[in-house]
Amino acid sequence: MNIKQYLDSTYLKTAEQAGLSEADNNTVVQGFIQEAIDEGFKLIMIRPDKVKMAREMIAKAKSKVLVGTVISFPEGTDSLEEKLAEALQAIEDGADELDYVANYEAFKRGETDLVKNEIYNGTLLGLENHKAVKWIIEVAALTDAQIIQFSALIKNVVITNFKENCLPNVFVKSSTGFYKTENGLPNGATFPTIIMMLENASPLPVKAAGGVRTYEEAEEMIRLGVKRIGTSAAKTIANGETASGNY
Template identity: 70%
Template sequence: MNIKQYLDSTYLKTAFQAGLSEAENNSMVKNTIIEAITEGFKLVMIRPEYVATAKEVILKANSTLLIGTVIDFPEGKSDIETKIREAKLAIECGADDLDFVCNYEAFKNGDIALVKQEILTATQLGLAHNKTVKWIIEVAALNEKEIIQLSSLIKNIVISNFEEDDYASVFVKSSTGFYETHNDLPNGATIPAIIMMLENASPLPVKAAGGVKSYQEAIEMIRLGVKRIGTSSAKAIADGENTTNQY
């Protein structure tokens, strides 16, 4: 198994979050891109403002590395128009994967119509441009029933509105890795949450993000059926090391 082809090497911190200057944070992003090229990872996942830079570096290196970015990150509370505008800009800059944060708070509050509309509209946009679309449901913010319901909702929207050939390009993704939990509870992918997602999102693929901290954990996720893993420690995991990073 080539585990590197399952790994989305991720750097999503702002300079403030990382405790760095803007110049230092820019260097961190570029180093992540270069490392992903060198190591042969599937994709590099970065914030939208760095997509154009990533495209330039990848083209210069004659690499096949994919570029992923996050939309309406990390809370997912923006209106549909804002999500679409941000996604269109990312597409123009060269993004291959669009990881939308689902408006999970609206879902929890019962505004299912809004959630359905944003999933349909944004997925239509991504697929129309031959992009991979992922819907981040933020499992740490949901209870078990909500994880099941939201995974099923996304699946049903895709099955009802798109062709079977499109299913592999629409993922349900566990987490942003930035959700604040209390009492040391996990804020990312857990085995129980991933199992619920796999059971209820199928035939859509699932991406485990946040909380995968070792090679063995990554292998376990893959054996369960996960198709992609988002991690800021891709090299450490691929090298068989453990990491304490939270996303």
């Protein structure tokens, strides 16, 4: 198994969140991009304003690493129009994959039509531009029943409105890594939540984001059926070491 082809190496902190200057944070981003190129990871996941930088570095290196970015991150509460505008700009800047944060708070309030509408339109924009799309449901903010229902909702919107050959390019993804939990509870992927997602999102693929800290955990996620793993410690995991962070 080439585990590196399952790993989306991820750095999503703003300069303020990292406690760095913009210049120093850019240097960190460049380091993550270069590492993804050197290690041959599947994808580098960065903020939308860093997509051009990643595209240029990858092109210069003649690398096959994909560029992914996040949309409406991390709360997912932007309007549909705002989400589509941000996604379109990311596409124009060279993104290969769009990881939208679904409006999980609207879903929890029972605003199903709003959520279905953004899933449909966000997916349509991505697929029309030949991009993979992932929908982050933020499992730490949901009950088990809501995880099941949300995964099924996304699946149903996609299989109802898009051709079968599109389905492998629309993922359900677990977490942003930025959700604040209480009492030290996990804010990312756990085996129980991923199993629920796999069972209820199928035939859509699932991305386990956050919480995977070792090669063995990554291998088990893949064995269960996960197609991608989001982590800020991709090299550590690939080397068989234990990551220290939450994402």
